[in-house]
Amino acid sequence: MTVRAHQVLTSVDAVAGYITYIDLVRDLIRDKEIIATSMKKEVDRVEKAVATALQGKSCAVVSSGDAGVYAMAGLVFEMCSRKEITLNRPGQNRENSGLTLEVVPGVPALCSAGALLGAPLTHDFAAVSLSDLLTPWEKIEKRIEAAAEADFVIALYNPKSRKRDWQLARARDILLKYRDPDTPAGIVINAMRPDETVLVTTLGGLHEHNVNMLTTVFIGNSATYTYQDFMITPRGYSEKYSLGKTGAG
Amino acid sequence: MTVRAHQVLTSVDAVAGYITYIDLVRDLIRDKEIIATSMKKEVDRVEKAVATALQGKSCAVVSSGDAGVYAMAGLVFEMCSRKEITLNRPGQNRENSGLTLEVVPGVPALCSAGALLGAPLTHDFAAVSLSDLLTPWEKIEKRIEAAAEADFVIALYNPKSRKRDWQLARARDILLKYRDPDTPAGIVINAMRPDETVLVTTLGGLHEHNVNMLTTVFIGNSATYTYQDFMITPRGYSEKYSLGKTGAG
Numbered sequence: 001m002t003v004r005a006h007q008v009l010t011s012v013d014a015v016a017g018y019i020t021y022i023d024l025v026r027d028l029i030r031d032k033e034i035i036a037t038s039m040k041k042e043v044d045r046v047e048k049a050v051a052t053a054l055q056g057k058s059c060a061v062v063s064s065g066d067a068g069v070y071a072m073a074g075l076v077f078e079m080c081s082r083k084e085i086t087l088n089r090p091g092q093n094r095e096n097s098g099l100t101l102e103v104v105p106g107v108p109a110l111c112s113a114g115a116l117l118g119a120p121l122t123h124d125f126a127a128v129s130l131s132d133l134l135t136p137w138e139k140i141e142k143r144i145e146a147a148a149e150a151d152f153v154i155a156l157y158n159p160k161s162r163k164r165d166w167q168l169a170r171a172r173d174i175l176l177k178y179r180d181p182d183t184p185a186g187i188v189i190n191a192m193r194p195d196e197t198v199l200v201t202t203l204g205g206l207h208e209h210n211v212n213m214l215t216t217v218f219i220g221n222s223a224t225y226t227y228q229d230f231m232i233t234p235r236g237y238s239e240k241y242s243l244g245k246t247g248a249g
Numbered sequence: 250m251t252v253r254a255h256q257v258l259t260s261v262d263a264v265a266g267y268i269t270y271i272d273l274v275r276d277l278i279r280d281k282e283i284i285a286t287s288m289k290k291e292v293d294r295v296e297k298a299v300a301t302a303l304q305g306k307s308c309a310v311v312s313s314g315d316a317g318v319y320a321m322a323g324l325v326f327e328m329c330s331r332k333e334i335t336l337n338r339p340g341q342n343r344e345n346s347g348l349t350l351e352v353v354p355g356v357p358a359l360c361s362a363g364a365l366l367g368a369p370l371t372h373d374f375a376a377v378s379l380s381d382l383l384t385p386w387e388k389i390e391k392r393i394e395a396a397a398e399a400d401f402v403i404a405l406y407n408p409k410s411r412k413r414d415w416q417l418a419r420a421r422d423i424l425l426k427y428r429d430p431d432t433p434a435g436i437v438i439n440a441m442r443p444d445e446t447v448l449v450t451t452l453g454g455l456h457e458h459n460v461n462m463l464t465t466v467f468i469g470n471s472a473t474y475t476y477q478d479f480m481i482t483p484r485g486y487s488e489k490y491s492l493g494k495t496g497a498g
Contacts, residue, residue: 002251002356066360073364074371074484081476103364105356105441107251111315115322115352122323123384124392126375126401134485135372139400143373146399150392152375192354227330235323236383 001025005104008060016049017062017072018042024193025062033057046075050083053099066108070129070157073103110155113188113216116198118230120186120218125153130160130167137167144171148178153224153233156217168217172206175219179203186218186231187211200231250274254353257309265298266311266321267291273442274311282306295324299332302348315357319378319406322352359404362437362465365447367479369435369467374402379409379416386416393420397427402473402482405466417466421455424468428452435467435480436460449480 009015009028016035035052037045045061052059063071080087086098114121126147132140147154154175159168175183181204189197189212199209203219211217224233258264258277265284284301286294294310301308312320329336335347363370375396381389396403403424408417424432430453438446438461448458452468460466473482 003255006252066356066363068360068363068368068370069374070371070484074368074482077368077476077479077481078483081474081479081481087477087479103368105360105364107315107354107356108360111317111354111357114315114317115354119317119323119326119352121317122319124375124377124389125318126373126396128373140373143399143401146395146401147375150395151388152392152395225330227326228336230326230330230336232326232330233323234327235319237385237388 002104002106005106008102008104009062011058012060013057014049014052014059015062016045016052016059018045021062021064024064035059042072042075043079046072046079050076050079050085050099054085063106064109065112066106067103068105069108069110069127076101109157109188109191109216113186113191114155114218116188116191116196117186117200117218118227118232120184120220120224120231120233121153121155122233122235123153123221123223125155127155127157128171129157130171131158131164132167140167141170141174144174145177148175148219151221153221154219156219158213159211159215159217161213168211169207172203175203179219179222181205183222184220184224184226184231187215188218189215191216200226200229251353251355254355257351257353258311260307261309262306263298263301263308264311265294265301265308267294270311270313273313284308291321291324292328295321295328299325299328299334299348303334312355313358314361315355316352317354318357318359318376325350358406358437358440358465362435362440363404363467365437365440365445366435366449366467367476367481369433369469369473369480369482370402370404371482371484372402372470372472374404376404376406377420378406379420380407380413381416389416390419390423393423394426397424397468400470402470403468405468407462408460408464408466410462417460418456421452424452428468428471430454432471433469433473433475433480436464437467438464440465449475449478 009025014033015029019036022036035048049059049061061072067073088098088100090100090102128143183203185201185203185206187199187209258274263282264278268285271285284297298308298310310321316322337347337349339349339351377392432452434450434452434455436448436458
C-alpha cells in the first residue's frame, strides 16, 4: 500500500469495496461507514459510493492492486459520466458543484507479482485479461496473437475461474505458435498476501500447474531467461552494454 | 511511495541511484552511504551496489516508478546472473552464501500518470518504450503496429529525448492506420512531481504538444472516450451491465 492510500483510507467518512478487500484494511477503517458488497456487485457498490459522496461525505472505493488496472476507477468514471456529474480534480472546484474525484494509484498485480518472480517486465509488455465476461473471446484471442507475434512479455490476468477453465490452455496453444516451449513462464498466486505461491516454469509446462482467479501468469519474450528460480528479461536486444566478470567491451 | 519502500530506504546501509532520484528521497537517507551516478551510468551504479552488498552491507538501488518496469531490477538480476552470484529471497538463505535480493514493487508511471488522466487503462493494455538505444527500431515499430491492430490501450514510454525527436510522430502515423484521429490520447509529464502537466488530447492532435523524456503518452482503444477533461476506457465491449440514471436492465 502507498503512503497516500493509507492517508486517504484513514481520513475518509466511508469506504466501499468488495468484502475481501475491505477485510484486508479493516484495522484502518474501524470507525468508518462501510459499503461492502459481494463479488460481481461492483455496479451496485459504485452506485452507493457515488450516492454517498453526493450527500457530501468523502468516500473511498477500494480495489486490490492499482485502481486503474482491471479495477474500480473505470467504473466510477463510467458511472459519473453516464449520470453527467461534474467532476473536479483535487484542489480544483468548478462553481462549487459536482464531485471531487481523486484516483490514488497503487501497485498493480503485474508489478507485485513481477517483483516476486525477479524482473520479468524489464522490456515492453502487454497485459491481457482472459475473462470473457465483458469482452468477446475472439477479441482476447486476437490480442494474445498480436502480443505473441510482436514479442511482448505478456501478463495474463484472470487466467481461470470456476466457470472458465479452458482459456489458459487455449492462450498457451496460441503462444506456442510464436514462442519456444522452453520460454520462461511465471505463475504467482496471492502476491504478497497469505498463501503466496511463486513458481517459475516454461510456456510448454504451464498446463501442469494449478492457477485460479487470484493468479497472474507471465510469459517471457524471446530474450527472457531464468537464473536459479528467477525470471529475468534483459533491458534490450543489442549488446550495447557489457556486464559481468571480465568487464570487456 | 509504498510503505515497504519507505521501510527499506530507512533501514539499509547504502543507497544507489541516479542523482535526480536520490535527491527525491534525500530526507530519508541523510545518514546513509550514497552511490549516486549520472544518467546512463546505470551499469556502473549497479556494479558498485552489488560490490557494496557483497561486502556485507545492505544496499538499496532506487528507481522511479516500479523497479521492474523499464527500470533497475532487470539490470541487477542481469549482473548477478552474469557474475554467477547465488541469490536468496528474503527469509531464505542457501548455505549462508550469496546475496539476499528483494525487489520492492512500486507504482509504475503507467499507473500514476493513468490516475491523473482518469481511467485510461481499465482494459487490456500494452507498454512500449520508444527508445531505440538498446532495441532495434523495427522491433519497436512492429510492436506499435501489433498493439494498434489488436486494439490495446497503449502507453508509450520515453517518447522523446534530445537526440530522439522523430519517434513519437512515427508512432502516431502507425497508430493512425488503425485508429480514428479522434481517439482520445493523454499526455502526462512529471506525474505526481513538481511541474506536473496533464493533458487530454486526440491521437490526431498529439503532435501539437510538447513531450520529453519524463512523459508518458496514452492512446485509447476503440471504446475509450473523454468526459470533461478525463480519459475513460470502459471495462468491456458488451453491454452486459447497465449504468446511469434509469437503472434499467
